[in-house]
Amino acid sequence: MSDEQINLCVKCDERIKEFNQKSLKCNGNCNKSLHYTCSDYNTSQLEFLESNKSNVKWFCDMCSQNKQPLNA
Numbered sequence: 001m002s003d004e005q006i007n008l009c010v011k012c013d014e015r016i017k018e019f020n021q022k023s024l025k026c027n028g029n030c031n032k033s034l035h036y037t038c039s040d041y042n043t044s045q046l047e048f049l050e051s052n053k054s055n056v057k058w059f060c061d062m063c064s065q066n067k068q069p070l071n072a
Contacts, residue, residue: 010060011038024049028063 007016009023010032016023022036036046049056 009033009035009038024058026060026063027057028059030060030063032060034060
């Protein structure tokens with residue numbers, strides 16, 4: 001998988017511009033990302049994830065359904 005694929009949003013397939021767009025990065029094997037604006041999370045949930053990112057793991061739909069192996 002190329003770096004270009006890794007930096008695409010799993011929902012909109014648009015490139016994630018890391019310098020000015022907030023996103024969630026999957027902790028599963030896919031390492032894909034999701035724009036905050038593409039997520040179904042509300043502001044409070046996103047703030048929680050942002051402030052606890054070292055303690056909270058987020059998995060995309062594909063990895064959370066175990067359709068791909070998870071990173072250890």
